[in-house]
Amino acid sequence: MISIIIPTVNRFQSLQLAIESLIKQNFPVEQFEILIVDNGSTDATKSVSETIIEQYPSHQIYYIYEPEPGLLSGRHRGALAAQGEILTFIDDDIEADVNWLQAIHEAFIDPTVQIVGGRNLPKYEVEPPRWLKYFWSEDHNRKLCGYLSLLDFGDQVQEIDPNYVWGLNFSIRKKILFELGGFHPDCIPSNLQHFQGDGETGLTQKSKQLGYKAIYHPQALVFHDVSRSRMTPEYFNKRFFYQGVADSYTQIRKDGGNLVKNQVKPTLNLTFRWKIFLKNLKKQILHSINEGLEISILADRFRLAYERGYQFHQNAVRKHPELLHWVLKENYWEYKLPNISVKPPRKR
Numbered sequence: 001m002i003s004i005i006i007p008t009v010n011r012f013q014s015l016q017l018a019i020e021s022l023i024k025q026n027f028p029v030e031q032f033e034i035l036i037v038d039n040g041s042t043d044a045t046k047s048v049s050e051t052i053i054e055q056y057p058s059h060q061i062y063y064i065y066e067p068e069p070g071l072l073s074g075r076h077r078g079a080l081a082a083q084g085e086i087l088t089f090i091d092d093d094i095e096a097d098v099n100w101l102q103a104i105h106e107a108f109i110d111p112t113v114q115i116v117g118g119r120n121l122p123k124y125e126v127e128p129p130r131w132l133k134y135f136w137s138e139d140h141n142r143k144l145c146g147y148l149s150l151l152d153f154g155d156q157v158q159e160i161d162p163n164y165v166w167g168l169n170f171s172i173r174k175k176i177l178f179e180l181g182g183f184h185p186d187c188i189p190s191n192l193q194h195f196q197g198d199g200e201t202g203l204t205q206k207s208k209q210l211g212y213k214a215i216y217h218p219q220a221l222v223f224h225d226v227s228r229s230r231m232t233p234e235y236f237n238k239r240f241f242y243q244g245v246a247d248s249y250t251q252i253r254k255d256g257g258n259l260v261k262n263q264v265k266p267t268l269n270l271t272f273r274w275k276i277f278l279k280n281l282k283k284q285i286l287h288s289i290n291e292g293l294e295i296s297i298l299a300d301r302f303r304l305a306y307e308r309g310y311q312f313h314q315n316a317v318r319k320h321p322e323l324l325h326w327v328l329k330e331n332y333w334e335y336k337l338p339n340i341s342v343k344p345p346r347k348r
Helices: 012-023 045-055 071-081 100-107 130-135 174-179 190-195 200-209 233-254 272-287 289-319 321-327
Strands: 002-008 032-038 060-065 086-090 094-096 113-124 137-139 142-145 150-152 158-160 169-173 213-226
Touching: 002 012, 002 071, 002 100, 012 032, 012 045, 012 094, 032 045, 032 071, 045 060, 060 071, 071 086, 071 174, 086 100, 086 174, 100 113, 100 213, 113 200, 130 289, 169 174, 169 213, 190 233, 190 289, 190 321, 200 233, 233 289, 233 321, 289 321
Parallel strands: 002 032, 002 086, 032 060, 113 213
Antiparallel strands: 086 169, 094 213, 113 150, 113 169, 137 142, 142 150, 158 213
8 A cells, every 4th residue: 555645734726736646646546545644735636636536436535734834744644544555755836647656656666665755847837047057967867956856867767865855755664664753843934944854865864864765766766846926036035044954953953952053054064955955056157257157146146045044043042952852753653843032033
């Protein structure tokens, strides 16, 4: 049994498309279940989910209401309710290829495989802006754009670093998820950013340290909705701020809580995506001075956003010892957010 877990909040239209793609899977209906975990939606998510459940009685589709905000609560509530030995986590704005679930099943036939990812391709709402290409990295038939969760490692099944299995298309053996302690906080609302963590990254880093095997299967293919609003400097500014917060969280855990006695400013080597971007930027400046200047301005803007996110989180943890306790929790199966109020930084 495979349990597909979809945390969702206020995106009933994309959720409906995602579920419809799951209904069409080339895979026996009795061998998978769909768990819709509603993280406090105020739109038509519940009614749409109930309608789908009524329309497809032969499928095992369940609606779960989880009011605690953030992706962590949705993921863990779904994992605790799941009946399957394999847990597959997806975002509510993807559409799965018809052979997606069959590919995941085939990958796990090998008992040494613990984590499975696949190809994550874009479904652009509009033509991407020119500057977006600098966020893509390409090397030996491997292409990725981490800031939009896009990845294409070619047509061959292959073993990969677990850190390349991302949350929009993330499958893991249930016993291994619990053994690793589950996910870290992720996608926290902006007014609660001080509770943000590094999501699935903490889990995949731990699995890498333990030598667990991760597989990329090209037919485990999903199409990720990339809206017009996600392809703007404003969105990337927020995304870099969030990445700074996440990297601060990672660094504090790495240091065992002996945080920032002096240093508040990040070194910028904490995120491999940033290094990829700078490498691509340097190459392009050699080809086009004018375009390179335009991207350099964006790079400075995003770097400052990253630093602000990192500094915001470091300062918040300094001021609130109970927040440090949250960051250092052994696991987050008890995922209720503590009552800690932190003033968000001013928008720039």
